[in-house]
Amino acid sequence: MKLLIVESPNKIKKIRGFLGSGFQVAASFGHVRDLPAKGDLAVAFTDGKVLPTYATIERSTRAVSELAHLAQKADEVLLATDPDREGEAIAWHVSQLLGERAYKRVVFHAITESEVKKAMAAPRDMDMRLVNAQQARRVLDRVVGWLVSPTLRTVGKAAKSAGRVQSVALRLVAEREKEIGRFKNIDYFILSAKLEKPGTPPPFEARLIEWQGKPLEQRLKNAAIAEKMVEWCKKQEFKTISCDRRESSRNAPPPFSTATVQQAASVRLGFNPEVTMKLLQHLFEEGNITYHRTDSTALAPEAIAEARKLISKEFHPEYLPKDPIIHATKSANAQEAHEAIRPTHPESGADALGTGDEGKLYRLIWQRFIACQMASGRDQITTLQVACAPEGHKTPDGTVVAMAVFEAKGKVTLFDGWRKLAGEDATEEAKSKGKDEEEEAELPLINSGDTLLILDMAAQKRSTKPPPRFTQASLIKKLEKDGIGRPSTYANILRTILERGYVEEKKRKLHATDLGLSVTDFLVRNFTGNFIDINYTARLEDDLDRIARGEADWEKVVTEASFAILALAQRAGLRGNPLKPLPSATSFSARVER
DNA sequence: CAGTGAGCGAGCTTCCGCTTGACTT
Numbered sequence: 001m002k003l004l005i006v007e008s009p010n011k012i013k014k015i016r017g018f019l020g021s022g023f024q025v026a027a028s029f030g031h032v033r034d035l036p037a038k039g040d041l042a043v044a045f046t047d048g049k050v051l052p053t054y055a056t057i058e059r060s061t062r063a064v065s066e067l068a069h070l071a072q073k074a075d076e077v078l079l080a081t082d083p084d085r086e087g088e089a090i091a092w093h094v095s096q097l098l099g100e101r102a103y104k105r106v107v108f109h110a111i112t113e114s115e116v117k118k119a120m121a122a123p124r125d126m127d128m129r130l131v132n133a134q135q136a137r138r139v140l141d142r143v144v145g146w147l148v149s150p151t152l153r154t155v156g157k158a159a160k161s162a163g164r165v166q167s168v169a170l171r172l173v174a175e176r177e178k179e180i181g182r183f184k185n186i187d188y189f190i191l192s193a194k195l196e197k198p199g200t201p202p203p204f205e206a207r208l209i210e211w212q213g214k215p216l217e218q219r220l221k222n223a224a225i226a227e228k229m230v231e232w233c234k235k236q237e238f239k240t241i242s243c244d245r246r247e248s249s250r251n252a253p254p255p256f257s258t259a260t261v262q263q264a265a266s267v268r269l270g271f272n273p274e275v276t277m278k279l280l281q282h283l284f285e286e287g288n289i290t291y292h293r294t295d296s297t298a299l300a301p302e303a304i305a306e307a308r309k310l311i312s313k314e315f316h317p318e319y320l321p322k323d324p325i326i327h328a329t330k331s332a333n334a335q336e337a338h339e340a341i342r343p344t345h346p347e348s349g350a351d352a353l354g355t356g357d358e359g360k361l362y363r364l365i366w367q368r369f370i371a372c373q374m375a376s377g378r379d380q381i382t383t384l385q386v387a388c389a390p391e392g393h394k395t396p397d398g399t400v401v402a403m404a405v406f407e408a409k410g411k412v413t414l415f416d417g418w419r420k421l422a423g424e425d426a427t428e429e430a431k432s433k434g435k436d437e438e439e440e441a442e443l444p445l446i447n448s449g450d451t452l453l454i455l456d457m458a459a460q461k462r463s464t465k466p467p468p469r470f471t472q473a474s475l476i477k478k479l480e481k482d483g484i485g486r487p488s489t490y491a492n493i494l495r496t497i498l499e500r501g502y503v504e505e506k507k508r509k510l511h512a513t514d515l516g517l518s519v520t521d522f523l524v525r526n527f528t529g530n531f532i533d534i535n536y537t538a539r540l541e542d543d544l545d546r547i548a549r550g551e552a553d554w555e556k557v558v559t560e561a562s563f564a565i566l567a568l569a570q571r572a573g574l575r576g577n578p579l580k581p582l583p584s585a586t587s588f589s590a591r592v593e594r
Numbered sequence: 595c596a597g598t599g600a601g602c603g604a605g606c607t608t609c610c611g612c613t614t615g616a617c618t619t
Contacts, residue, residue, distance in 0.1 A: 007613060030613025038607075059614090086612055138610070145609025152608090163609045281614085293612085489611060 254327035258487035266473030333483030377417035410443035
């Protein structure tokens, strides 16, 4: 009998089916060993060496004894944890716990018969470079948390925690809070003319963009001046200067990853990320969708083939692109151990799971999956420029130009493509920007030189708007873009900063509290250039990648980064040096003297 | 002699990331 170990119990049944009777398949249920959750740092730094002291995670004792029991009876143990650095580390920790014996490492890139068989035919050794990259990540996160959190006591009793991820998430909310606090809205006017080409209705709106030969750089704030301009323009002649028509195409969006499905569920269905994750977990356990904690937008070739089959069955042939669409994963720090989130049985249709919360979320996933393989949409964008008083202004150098120029923009959908199914991907930022920037209206066919009739003109009052607040989902989207945090932790990051009282949620918008603002101020004042910088994680990831490729030494990276944090933390009020425990002789003699 | 304060030590708390359960409301 051979024992094969995976992370998730949900894979066991399927893999067992592919492997046949000679195999026992069991799960580790994620990590099994870690630095102890409580107590001291549990990492010793001596002579450039880094020595973490790991302990079995309490929750894992049952899984570990089960694995030990099965391993004892097995002739061979194969470690088939996920193909990324956390998975490699899990494999290593499992092997350490099960004791001295030979292990083989196999890597499944998908749980399909062909992939599993291919992987089983190509076992390899443990990749200690990947394991060390994970150890570096883990130890450094510990050092940041354990050295920086105590310094917060000087901020106040309520200030409890700081970390490489949570503090940056908090900083984003806090800085937005300050921007909004500083913001003073300004009232201004836009001059909008209702024009028509005689005999060619309908009328359309055009907006003032140039005055006396100069672009309107500053907003028009004076009501009396705006009114005078309106009255003057109304009496002038209007003539088309140019009519530019061009085509623009909109490519299909990628299928969902954890961060993007959370964003879409928030905007379209009003679910917060924690609710979305619960629903996804259930959809996954019932076998309706692929794994839901992923940063990948990759799809299995069979899945793409199914999507294309459905598209050709349900839609006009022009909705099916000639070739399958490959979506590159855009997230800054993707590890791509899994596929994108997609339905496992798309042939049953979008509404296969009904109209409850789970059914609605499934429908969203189904639509996005099919849409991601559909043809691009095409729009015709028309930009019309109109002169008011075409020869009404003489510039200082003597050239004669129009007194004013107005512009109208129109957009017509030539071909909806994937939008027939998924609609536009409305983000919250886009919603709060408002629609008055680009009118969707159709413009009549007008040629350069055509004379136009002015039907009406008015100065419309507008007001500038502060930047939008983050929601849980839009903050996660930002974190993903900057490579901060991982799919399995996004919802937890939000929970942490909410529970600590650093951030509050009001009507689904995030507000930094006074505590959150003072914690951020303190951290920025003391740790700029280090973990509190938005790009710190990106730089760290470069180092971790070098470790994983065997180009850098993990202990050197961790030692240097840790002592840099120590120096800043001591300046910020940390007492003692947790990185250098006293030599054992000293503490011994101290004890004896007493 | 009672009250106060300095100093010391013990105990508690703190990080990120991987994966699901079930001592009962």
